[in-house]
Amino acid sequence: MTEATRPAPPAPRRDPVWRLALLMVLLLAALPFAWHSAQLGARGLFADLSERTHLFEADRPLANVTIFAHMAAGAVITVVAPVQLIGPIRRRWPGLHRAAGHAAVAGSLIAGAGGLGYIALRKTVGGPLMDLGFGLYGALLVLCAMQTLRHGRAGRVAAHRDWAIRLFVLAIGSFLYRLHYGLWYMATGGLWSAEDFTGAFDRVQIFAFYLPYLALAELWLRHRRRITAP
Ligand code: HEM
Numbered sequence: 668m669t670e671a672t673r674p675a676p677p678a679p680r681r682d683p684v685w686r687l688a689l690l691m692v693l694l695l696a697a698l699p700f701a702w703h704s705a706q707l708g709a710r711g712l713f714a715d716l717s718e719r720t721h722l723f724e725a726d727r728p729l730a731n732v733t734i735f736a737h738m739a740a741g742a743v744i745t746v747v748a749p750v751q752l753i754g755p756i757r758r759r760w761p762g763l764h765r766a767a768g769h770a771a772v773a774g775s776l777i778a779g780a781g782g783l784g785y786i787a788l789r790k791t792v793g794g795p796l797m798d799l800g801f802g803l804y805g806a807l808l809v810l811c812a813m814q815t816l817r818h819g820r821a822g823r824v825a826a827h828r829d830w831a832i833r834l835f836v837l838a839i840g841s842f843l844y845r846l847h848y849g850l851w852y853m854a855t856g857g858l859w860s861a862e863d864f865t866g867a868f869d870r871v872q873i874f875a876f877y878l879p880y881l882a883l884a885e886l887w888l889r890h891r892r893r894i895t896a897p
Pocket residue numbers: 701703704707722737738740741742744745778779780781782783785786790791792793801802804805806808837838839840841842
């Protein structure tokens with residue numbers, strides 16, 4: 668085969684523009700919440716916030732550390748998770764992808780374990796159902812972070828990517844929770860929502876900010892596996 672007839676090497680894979688645009692919009696929309704969470708987390712770790720939030724109790728230092736460390740770490744993963752999915756960044760700067768990936772895994776472990784620790788020590792404001800919903804959320808976050816790290820280190824690229832997508836869904840879940848509330852309050856003025864989180868809307872939201880998105884992610888992963896199967 669001459670130089671002229673040799674088939675061209677495959678073009679580098681490109682992410683569809685809509686996917687990049689969606690990730691950018693998501694990132695920009697989540698920034699104010701991440702900032703709020705980072706600030707509150709940092710302040711709660713170093714100052715007495717008893718006057719400002721029920722989450723701080725001056726005589727419960729361990730519970731305070733768990734909840735405010737989880738906020739600071741949660742802020743990091745809310746921002747880093749969408750960036751990790753931006754293909755051009757991942758491909759051009761693999762070292763940055765690895766470093767940010769380690770930060771995302773560490774952040775997920777702290778956010779998950781911190782949230783779980785707080786639930787065990789003080790329980791949530793919404794009672795047992797909220798304890799269950801948020802507890803499951805934290806446990807899944809920890810599981811997905813560990814699986815993403817494990818498969819990434821072993822070089823199992825496909826499994827690493829699948830778990831990273833699940834981790835992404837959970838990492839932005841906390842932002843989606845606030846987004847659902849914001850949109851709902853704008854549309855209905857807070858119908859079926861109570862201050863102690865016992866309204867019908869609140870009860871659905873306890874699971875609706877991550878389980879449906881995880882189910883959609885599974886469908887998408889299954890579809891991708893089917894179309895890329897040899
Ligand atoms: C993914 C990143 C996360 C971020 C950015 C985040 C952020 C926050 C923030 C800012 C608050 C204070 C309330 C507010 O100002 O809205 C909060 C409360 C809380 N978070 Fe998270 N969180 C995250 C993940 C998690 C996880 C994984 C769990 C479960 C283990 C969890 C459990 C809780 C609990 C129990 C509360 C207190 C609820 C109450 O008022 O009783 N969070 N979170």
